[in-house]
Amino acid sequence: MTPMVDLFSLLLTFFMLTATIRPQEPAPVDIPLSISEKTAPDKDYMTVVLSKDDRVFFTVDNGDTSQHFRAKLLMAMGKHYNVPFTQEEVENFEKNPGSFGVSMSNMKKYLDADNPKERQALQTGMPIDSTDDQLAMWILYTRQINPDVQTCIKGDGDATFPLVKKVLDILQDKNVNRFNLITNLEKVEVKENAQ
Amino acid sequence: MAEIVQEEKQEGGKKKPKKHSVNIDMTPMVDLMCLLITFFMLTTAFSKSKVMEIVLPEKLTKNVDPPKIAESRTLNIILGPHDKVYWYPGKADPRKLPLPILQETDYSDKGIRQILLERNQALFRKIDQFKSDVLTGKIEIPRDSVQSAIRKLKKEDDTGPIVLIKASKEARYANVVDIIDEMSICGIARYALVDINYVEVGMLKSATQGQTAATPVPTK
Numbered sequence: 001m002t003p004m005v006d007l008f009s010l011l012l013t014f015f016m017l018t019a020t021i022r023p024q025e026p027a028p029v030d031i032p033l034s035i036s037e038k039t040a041p042d043k044d045y046m047t048v049v050l051s052k053d054d055r056v057f058f059t060v061d062n063g064d065t066s067q068h069f070r071a072k073l074l075m076a077m078g079k080h081y082n083v084p085f086t087q088e089e090v091e092n093f094e095k096n097p098g099s100f101g102v103s104m105s106n107m108k109k110y111l112d113a114d115n116p117k118e119r120q121a122l123q124t125g126m127p128i129d130s131t132d133d134q135l136a137m138w139i140l141y142t143r144q145i146n147p148d149v150q151t152c153i154k155g156d157g158d159a160t161f162p163l164v165k166k167v168l169d170i171l172q173d174k175n176v177n178r179f180n181l182i183t184n185l186e187k188v189e190v191k192e193n194a195q
Numbered sequence: 196m197a198e199i200v201q202e203e204k205q206e207g208g209k210k211k212p213k214k215h216s217v218n219i220d221m222t223p224m225v226d227l228m229c230l231l232i233t234f235f236m237l238t239t240a241f242s243k244s245k246v247m248e249i250v251l252p253e254k255l256t257k258n259v260d261p262p263k264i265a266e267s268r269t270l271n272i273i274l275g276p277h278d279k280v281y282w283y284p285g286k287a288d289p290r291k292l293p294l295p296i297l298q299e300t301d302y303s304d305k306g307i308r309q310i311l312l313e314r315n316q317a318l319f320r321k322i323d324q325f326k327s328d329v330l331t332g333k334i335e336i337p338r339d340s341v342q343s344a345i346r347k348l349k350k351e352d353d354t355g356p357i358v359l360i361k362a363s364k365e366a367r368y369a370n371v372v373d374i375i376d377e378m379s380i381c382g383i384a385r386y387a388l389v390d391i392n393y394v395e396v397g398m399l400k401s402a403t404q405g406q407t408a409a410t411p412v413p414t415k
Contacts (some may be wrong), residue, residue: 005221009228012235016231018239019238019239032368034247036246037245038246081339123306155372160365161274162363163368164371165362179250181375182246183245184244185245
C-alpha cells in the first residue's frame with residue numbers, strides 16, 4: 001500500500017503544480033486548425049476574441065501581476081471615458097483575467113456584479129463602430145502602458161470575414177502589424193505528386 | 196521479533212512507554228487522492244495553444260503608390276461563400292475583356308493545394324530537398340538556423356507565384372486561416388491579404404450564380 005500512496009502523492013503534486021487555471025471565456029470559441037508549431041506567448045499579450053455570433057471581446061495578460069498593468073489600464077480607460085472606478089472595482093478587474101466584452105458605460109456595473117450570471121448578461125461585446133470605437137482605445141492604452149505587448153487574435157472558425165477585417169483594420173490603425181492567430185495544431189503530410 | 200524484544204525489556208523492569216505498531220487505515224486517503232489525480236488529469240491542458248504569425252504590410256498613405264508586381268506570376272485566390280475557393284491567374288482588368296474565368300475548388304488537399312504546389316514546384320522541391328539533406332546529414336547545419344536557411348531560399352526564389360488572397364464578404368475566419376496555412380504548407384514565398392475589388396466581386400457573383408443555375412438540372 002505504501003508505495004502506491006507514495007506514487008499517488010507524487011502524481012498528485014505533479015498535476016497540481018503543472019495545472020494552469022484557465023480563465024472562463026464569456027463565449028465558446030472554436031478555434032481553427034493550422035500546421036503552425038509556434039506556441040502562444042504566456043506573458044505580455046493582449047487577445048482579441050471573436051465569437052461565433054460576431055461579438056468582440058478583449059483581454060490583457062501580462063504574466064506577472066507585480067506591475068499592475070491591468071489596474072493602470074482600467075484607470076486610464078476610466079479617465080478617458082470619465083468613469084471613475086473605486087479601489088475595489090480596480091482590484092476586481094485585476095483578479096479576473098478572463099476576456100470581457102463590456103462597453104465602458106456598463107463597466108462599473110459589470111465589476112460590481114457579484115454573481116457570474118449578472119456579469120454574463122452584460123457581455124454584449126466590445127463596441128467597435130467608428131463612432132464609438134472602444135476596442136481601439138483599449139488597444140491604444142494597453143500599448144502605452146506596456147510597450148512589449150504582443151497581439152493575439154482568437155477567432156471562432158465561423159466568425160465572418162467582415163468582422164475579422166474590421167478588427168484587423170482597427171489594429172492596423174493603431175500601428176499593430178504583427179498578429180498571432182491562435183490555432184490548434186493539425187499534422188499535415190505533403191507529398192508532391194506532380195509527376 | 197520486535198514484540199519479543201519489547202517483552203524482554205518489560206520483564207527487565209525498565210519503564211518505557213509501550214510501543215504500539217500503529218496501523219492507519221489509508222484507504223479513504225487513497226480514494227481521495229485518486230479522485231484528485233483524476234480531476235487534475237482531466238482539467239490540465241497539456242498542449243498549449245499554438246499561434247500562426249502573420250505580418251501585414253503597413254497601411255499605405257494616400258500619396259504612395261502600391262508596389263508593382265509582375266502580372267504573369269500573380270495568382271489570385273478568392274475566398275467565396277460556402278467554403279469554396281475561386282482562383283484565376285493574372286489580373287482582372289475591366290478595360291481588357293474578356294475577363295479571366297474563375298476556377299472553383301475547395302480547401303482540401305486535392306483542391307487548392309495541388310494548384311499551389313503545381314505553380315510552386317521549383318521552390319517546393321528545393322525546400323524539400325534541403326530538408327531531407329539536413330535530415331540525412333548531407334548538409335551540416337546547426338538546428339536553429341534551418342528555419343532561417345529556408346527563409347533565405349524563399350527570398351531568393353523568383354519563379355514561384357505571387358499569391359493575392361482576397362476574401363469575399365461571405366468568407367469565414369476559418370477560411371482565412373486555412374488559406375494562410377496552405378501558403379506555409381506549400382512553401383509559397385510571397386503572398387498577401389488584399390481587399391477584393393469590384394471587378395472580382397462581379398466575377399464571383401456570376402461564378403456562383405452560374406454554378407447554381409447549372410447544378411439543378413438533373414438528367415433522368
